[in-house]
Amino acid sequence: MRIWDGSTPWLVTGYEEVRTLFSDPRVSVDDRRPGFPHWNEGMLATVHKRPRSVFTSDAEEHTRFRRMLSRPFTFRRVEALRPAIQKITDEHIDTMLAGAQPADLVTALALPVPSLVISTLLGVPYEDAEMFQHHATIGLARYATAEDTAKGAAGLHKYLARLVEAKMQNPAEDAVSDLAERVNAGEISVREAAQLGTGLLIAGHETTANMIGLGVLALLENPEQLAILRDSDDPAIIANAVEELLRYLSIIQNGQRRIAIDDIAIGGEVIRAGEGIIIDLAPANWDPKVFPEPERLYLHRSAAPNVAFGYGRHQCVGQQLARAELQIVYHTLFRRIPTLRLAVPIDEIPFKHDRLAYGVYELPVTW
Template identity: 70%
Template sequence: MTETTTGARSGVTDEIPEYPMVRERGCPFAPPAEVRALGTRKPLSRIKIWDGSTPWLVTGYDELKTLMADPRVSVDDRRPGFPHWNEGMLSTVHKRPRSVFTSDGDEHTKYRRMMTRPFTFKRVEALRPAIQQITDDHIDTILAGPKPADLVTELALPVPSLVISELLGVPYEDHKFFQDHATIGVDRFATKKQATAGVVGLATYLKDLIEKRLSEPADDMVTELAGRVRAQEISLSEAGQIATGLLIAGHETTANMIALGTLALLENPEQLAIVRETEDPKVVAGAVEELLRYLSIIQNGQRRVATEDIDIGEVTIRGGEGIVIDLAPANWDPKAFAAPQDLDVRRQAVSHVGFGFGPHQCVGQQLARAELQIVFRTLLRRVPTLRLDIPFDDVEFKHDRLAFGVYTLPVSW
């Protein structure tokens, strides 16, 4: 369904398509064709979202970088005009304490500082042996078990879940609880009831754990957050929100990248062979960057609102207007990446925006990179005959999640 409006400074009348758009059948790795076409033809356009509002959609690579780095572009979801993902996010906006995801400027810096330490390059490098061990253990289990194996439940989900549980100090025995709640939290079309049960339920669980660590400290991030609560730097609710964000962002995204990335490699055997055969860790690292570019799993658009008028290209975004920044078409913008539809693991793709750009760029990117490099390299070398066990057309993709991926991935060898 479309309607018309005059959004551009030029006053040109245009049709407004509904967003999110749907990926084409048979081309699940590609951003939806409509979004791709906008990316090259019209990097800034209007869309209509679930509540009938018509925010801007950003699909061009240069425009994305400009806007994501602009201090007049806010992530504060309480501001009028903010284009919420769904009813669930709108309905919990005043229930959710402020956090790194929803704050700007100094407030954002305050929250971000509290979570960056365990995710620095140096700290993540020190975690590599532990990640390698967890990966090897899970591959041992797969190889000793029946065929086919579901790569999602046997490898893609447990590896990042175990790593983030360990870092945070969340008992892994509770993984079923937090994975289920995180799953609701990343529903693209979550209702008010679902959002309350999902994200709020998880935050309550983490607040209880933080309270426990006040009297029973351990060597983990939850204890560190408890210390900040005791020092009155943040409230218990804020600490719970930080831990919730890390727990959800820390496993769901990487898990989707592992399973979807494996599938993309299986569908491109000559690219897979490059990753499997190389002795050079830089080649594996480059392949991970290319997979992050090619797949851009965060599929619902990063949500922002303009705090002042912003002139960009041929349009003026007015103060108070919503902005949806879609990473996938920007990563397939031919002005930034030649032949973007080709998965080319030798391409220099490091300038991709799969982790976002600007002050809110992903906190956990070094950890995600380390996990992906270790898992792909180990899996392809230890299981060189790995293959998809069902027809490609039968794979169930996560069209209804904020992060794209597959629900299951039956593989044999």
Template identity: 55%
Template sequence: MADTVTGCPAHASAPLPEYPMRRAAACPLAPPPAVEPLRAEKGISKVRIWNGGTPWLVTRHADQRALMTDPRVSNDDCEPGFPHVNAHRAQIAPHTPKLITNTDAPEHTRLRRSVNGPFIVKRIEAMRPTIQKMVDGMIDDMLAGPKPVDLLTALALPVPSLVIAELLGVPYKDHAFFQRNAGLVLDTSLSAEEAMAASRELGQYLDTLFREKLDNPGDDVLSEMAGRVKAGEMAHVEAVNMGVAMLIAGHETTATMISLGTLALLQNPDQLTVLRDTDDRKVIANAVEELLRYLTILQTGVRRVAKEDIEIGGVVIRAGDGIIFDLHAANWDPEAFPESERLDLSRPARQHQGFGYGPHQCLGQNLARLELQVVYGTLYRRIPTLQLATTVDQLEFDHTGTTYGVHSLPVTW
């Protein structure tokens, strides 16, 4: 029998909603329509996931912030009750080395400190001229080539792939290999065996490269981690798996934001004008924050588990209960962002949770911000007549990946 929730005052029973939820074809950039009533009615309610588990779904901005910084909420995916995204993640969890993505303090603190250096604002900002040159070169190629063009393959994917490859010290000539396998790892529709095979290939590739860095270090993140391994501050397997995680996260999400952000702006021409007509970095930076809020591309939620009983929002989350934070729902919470359904590039949106919140907030957020600032601040000024080469209803959206996006974005000018 299906689990039910009891409503008031009629005590009517209804099946628990399935999670993740699908966005509506008519409003592809908005949160799934089923999320809105959950946030409005309770903010914290039960949902059903792939294995029949019934974790709590947290949809309000304030509740998420409170729980994401609560030490009673664990990121350890080996804890009983942890609400894994799919069978693959559940299967590999006991065999995955401890990383910043699956540990709590103090282990998380140690690991995070070991890789924080290259991602601090000052070091990332120093990359701006290099990224600007990359973006300008790719736009030059677009303008010199045939029309229409797929923005995803011409610009959105190459920019972050080149940047993360350079930052990590990974040869860009291998980008087709790591892009393909990263996509397989993040595809929630694949079998555990298929996703694990892709994970192994990436792991073997990074392991070989990392061994080269141990012998011949360069000026890159893998070489920095190699130095920490030699100093006994990190284990070899920790460094390799950290490299895999950064390689996957470092290009997929930013590529999605470039293409989906462009689509959002083309659908809101008054807001596109703001970026097309300015070179003010503060205006551009604020626009990036609003687009991150408005789109919130993570569609499988941030997963956690309670280590102790927690009372919040009129419910008691018991020890061992799974917790899912739906970031898009929180970023469209009208209590935090009035008229949240409206894209407004002048909105002070820095308090969005597109990168999560608290000690586990995205390591690469400063890099992603810089890449988006350069692309959004350049593309529409250099190609002011940019437009879709198709209709929105003809676009194919990705409903199976960890992140939500389009498989291609044909544009012309």
């Protein structure tokens, strides 16, 4: 396929092929390699200004960075956050119910809940949330320019670097303090720690926020499926429902960008060394060979695991946190507001066709 810069990377859409390439050491995430299929001009222009991170490193370097990020996302820490996620969710639903109708579910619930949760986990003061949301989203526009991306990245990086330095002196039980501890031990620099923190901040709120908004819309459009989630208190049924929503929606719809570092024979083709690869999660999650009737939202579906969070060594480090948030938000929202409905026709809802993560800009609802 041809992308914005005229280059022609391979587009990979089959479920088995996607999982195979995610696991292949001949496939690199190093975005400094010539031929890497960058998302937009902004990402290409800033590639040599960004320090290496878990998102752009391979092999042992990637393992080293990932180990640094694993502590806040352990099962124990995520499970310990559930009461806080529940409280944040209930408080925002309380506020929405006390306010005017119709309400915008994105600003009332979908955006603030994951922002507060990731702030809590990272140790970022929530009063700074509006600032980091602004900087985080500048570079995520599909056609972000070099200037846009540099501006957003510089603002966030400066903020995180100051926060890391503060946590080096006064650590707490949070992810930025974990990174500050690594800096004090001489394992990474403040710059590298800030880059890792920036990545977590962006990934930890933008994606989950989009998934909440889009998932609520999908459920409202499928009321018989919504009832399954609303009427069950079985954690297994709620968890399975979230997995099906993740499969059905796949909000990262611009593909995971990679480059071949050796020739790879796959699917009857040969991807040559130096050729770009776009691993597309959405069609893989709708592969009819793996998911019968993929276009149908079916919350009782028992099928192969979805690849919404990727697969293999580079799969999303925060996926368990995202799952916990989605399980709590969807179930709580529909349990507390069983009459929730769209306030406008679906064709009037503004979708994020111009962003790297799919979602809705607004979701007007009433009850």
